[in-house]
Amino acid sequence: MIAFGTAIGDPRAYRRHAEPGIAAVAEPQSPVITFMDAGGPGRTLNLILDEARRIADLEALVLVEDHTEITDPAFCARVRELVADPQLAIAGCIGGSNFRGIAWWTGTVRGTPVRQRHHDAGGGERLAFDWGPPPGPPGEVEAVDGLLLVLSPWAVEHLRFDESLPSRYGVAIDLCRRARAAGRTVFAARLDVLTHRPLEPLQPEDQPEWVQAHIAAADRREDAGDPDSAAWKERARHAEARREASRLHYYSTDLRYDAQRLRMLRRVQWLPLGRLHSLARRARDAARDL
Amino acid sequence: MIAFASAITQPNVFDACAAPGIRRAAEPDSATLEITSTGTLFSAYNEALDWARGLDDLEALVLLHQDTEVMDEDFCAKVRAALTDPDAAIVGCVGAVGVRSIAWWESSIVTASFVHRYSEFDGGDLPSMSWDWAFAPAYARLGEVETVDGFLLVLSPWAVEHLHFDESLGQIHGYDLDLCLQARAAGRKVVTADLRAIHHRSLELIRDLDDWAQASVRVTAKWEDTFPQIGAGTGTWRDRALRAEADADAAILFAHLLERRGEAHAGALRRRIVRLRRRLTPSLLQRAGTAR
The missing domain is CATH 1.20.5 (Single alpha-helices involved in coiled-coils or other helix-helix interfaces)
Known part of the structure; x- marks a missing residue:
C-alpha cells in the first residue's frame, strides 16, 4: 500500500494543488495523512511518519508539499519500481550531489525537470530550479528536494526529521544525509510533478533563515575541527x-x-x-x- | 601642468567618452597619453606613471577609464584645489570609509559625484548620490576617505613618483583600493573632490565572478596585517566561511529570481498590449462602420 502525507502550512494551497494531485494518482486503499503545522516542519513531518508506521503493508510513504501537484499518471507504478530496490531509502524528483550547505543545485544535478506554474506576476509556467543546471538523467544523489519525497518502509521505520533544525530549508537534505549515513541510497527519479510556488519562491527577507539553514546543514555535514584554523580562514x-x-x-x-x-x-x-x-x-x- | 592618461582597449569608446571629457577639462599646456592597452589595466597605468614621471612641472596626473567622461570645464581648478593639502596623494569623485575589501560599495560611501549612463533598454542615466548636491543625503561630504573608485583617479606628483600599480594582483580589479592603501601606508591621504563625471558603462557590473573574487582575496591578503580593518569580520573563521557561502548562494539565487520577475512582467505587459489591441481594433472599425 502506498500512503501519501502532507504537512499543511497553507490549507488553500493544499486544497488547490496537492490534494487534486494525490486524488488523481492514489489507489483506492491509499491512506492520505495530513497534519497542520505543529510548530516546525520537522515536527509535523514526524507526526506523519508516526502515523505511517502504524499502516500495515506499507509499500511507500509519499510526502507531498502543499504546493506540489503530482501529474504523473503512472506515479504509483513508478514508486513501486523505486522501492523494489532494497537499498533505497528516499527518492525524489530532483536533487544533487557534491554541493555545500543546502543549495543542492550548485552541485551535480539529476532527476526530472520540474515545471513550476506561478500564479503571481501575471501567471505563467516555467522550469523550476532553473537557477541551477538542467538535471542529468535520473540517478543516485546525495539529496533530493523536499517538494516530493518517496520514503521506503525502511526509511519510515528508521528515520526521523530533525526537529531542531531552525528552518524549513534543509529539512529534506538532512533526512537524506541520515539515510546515506545508514548506508542507504537516495535517488532522483523520473516522477512528474508541477509545483505551484510563486515566481520568486525565496525573498530577500528570507535570507537570514536561509543562512541559518546553511550553517545548520554544515554543522551536521562537516568536521568542525578548530573553527579558527588556517584552512577555515x-x-x-x-x-x-x-x-x-x-x-x-x-x-x-x-x-x-x-x-x-x-x-x-x-x-x-x-x-x-x-x-x-x-x-x-x-x-x-x-x-x-x- | 595637469596630465591626462587613459588605457584604451576600444578606441570607439574612448573617442565617444573619455576624449570629449579630456578636451573639455584639459588646459592648453596639458599633456595627454593614450595607451593602446594589450596587457592588463595595471600594466597600462604603470606605463602612464612612467610617462608622467618624465614630465616637467607636473601638478597632477589624471587617470581615466576609456568610458569616463569628465564633465567639468573647471576640472583642473578643482584638482588644484584638492591638491593644496600637501598630504593629499590621490583624489577621486567617489569615495568611501569603513572599507574592508575591494567592494568599497559595501562600506559607507561619502561622495559619489558621477552618473552611470547605460545604453541597454533604450538607455538611461543613474545619477549617484552627490551628483546634485541639492539632493545629496546628509552623510554626503567631500574630504578624506579610505578609498576612491578607479574610473577617475587624480594622482599628486608624490603619488606619481612613489606609487605603482601592483601587477601581481590581477587583470583589472582591486587596483584602486590597493593604490589608496599604498598611499595611506606611506602616511598620505586619499580625498574626494567634487569632480563630476559620466561613467558610460553597461548595467552588467561584473563579468567574471571568480576573477573578481580572486583579486579581492589577493588584495586582502596583501593588506590585512597593515590595515586591520581590511578583511575584518565577526565570528570564527568557520562562522564567517559558512555565512559567506550561504550569502553568496542566496545572492546568486536572488539575482536569478529577479531576472524571472523581469521576464514575467515583460510577458504580462506584452499580453496586455495584445489584448488591448484586439479590443480596440474591432471597436474602432465598428465606429468607422457606423459613420459609414
Whole structure:
C-alpha cells in the first residue's frame, strides 16, 4: 500500500494543488495523512511518519508539499519500481550531489525537470530550479528536494526529521544525509510533478533563515575541527570574496530589472496614445472616404 | 601642468567618452597619453606613471577609464584645489570609509559625484548620490576617505613618483583600493573632490565572478596585517566561511529570481498590449462602420 502525507502550512494551497494531485494518482486503499503545522516542519513531518508506521503493508510513504501537484499518471507504478530496490531509502524528483550547505543545485544535478506554474506576476509556467543546471538523467544523489519525497518502509521505520533544525530549508537534505549515513541510497527519479510556488519562491527577507539553514546543514555535514584554523580562514576569505562578487552580480541584475521596467513604462506611456491616435485617424479617414 | 592618461582597449569608446571629457577639462599646456592597452589595466597605468614621471612641472596626473567622461570645464581648478593639502596623494569623485575589501560599495560611501549612463533598454542615466548636491543625503561630504573608485583617479606628483600599480594582483580589479592603501601606508591621504563625471558603462557590473573574487582575496591578503580593518569580520573563521557561502548562494539565487520577475512582467505587459489591441481594433472599425 502506498500512503501519501502532507504537512499543511497553507490549507488553500493544499486544497488547490496537492490534494487534486494525490486524488488523481492514489489507489483506492491509499491512506492520505495530513497534519497542520505543529510548530516546525520537522515536527509535523514526524507526526506523519508516526502515523505511517502504524499502516500495515506499507509499500511507500509519499510526502507531498502543499504546493506540489503530482501529474504523473503512472506515479504509483513508478514508486513501486523505486522501492523494489532494497537499498533505497528516499527518492525524489530532483536533487544533487557534491554541493555545500543546502543549495543542492550548485552541485551535480539529476532527476526530472520540474515545471513550476506561478500564479503571481501575471501567471505563467516555467522550469523550476532553473537557477541551477538542467538535471542529468535520473540517478543516485546525495539529496533530493523536499517538494516530493518517496520514503521506503525502511526509511519510515528508521528515520526521523530533525526537529531542531531552525528552518524549513534543509529539512529534506538532512533526512537524506541520515539515510546515506545508514548506508542507504537516495535517488532522483523520473516522477512528474508541477509545483505551484510563486515566481520568486525565496525573498530577500528570507535570507537570514536561509543562512541559518546553511550553517545548520554544515554543522551536521562537516568536521568542525578548530573553527579558527588556517584552512577555515582560507575558506572564509574565498567565501567572503565570492559573496561580494555575487552581490555585485545581484546589483547588476537589479539595475537591469529597473532599466527594463523604465523602458516598459516609457513605451506604455506612448503606446496607447500612439495606437489610439493612429486607429482613430484611420477610422476617420475611412469614414471620410465614404 | 595637469596630465591626462587613459588605457584604451576600444578606441570607439574612448573617442565617444573619455576624449570629449579630456578636451573639455584639459588646459592648453596639458599633456595627454593614450595607451593602446594589450596587457592588463595595471600594466597600462604603470606605463602612464612612467610617462608622467618624465614630465616637467607636473601638478597632477589624471587617470581615466576609456568610458569616463569628465564633465567639468573647471576640472583642473578643482584638482588644484584638492591638491593644496600637501598630504593629499590621490583624489577621486567617489569615495568611501569603513572599507574592508575591494567592494568599497559595501562600506559607507561619502561622495559619489558621477552618473552611470547605460545604453541597454533604450538607455538611461543613474545619477549617484552627490551628483546634485541639492539632493545629496546628509552623510554626503567631500574630504578624506579610505578609498576612491578607479574610473577617475587624480594622482599628486608624490603619488606619481612613489606609487605603482601592483601587477601581481590581477587583470583589472582591486587596483584602486590597493593604490589608496599604498598611499595611506606611506602616511598620505586619499580625498574626494567634487569632480563630476559620466561613467558610460553597461548595467552588467561584473563579468567574471571568480576573477573578481580572486583579486579581492589577493588584495586582502596583501593588506590585512597593515590595515586591520581590511578583511575584518565577526565570528570564527568557520562562522564567517559558512555565512559567506550561504550569502553568496542566496545572492546568486536572488539575482536569478529577479531576472524571472523581469521576464514575467515583460510577458504580462506584452499580453496586455495584445489584448488591448484586439479590443480596440474591432471597436474602432465598428465606429468607422457606423459613420459609414
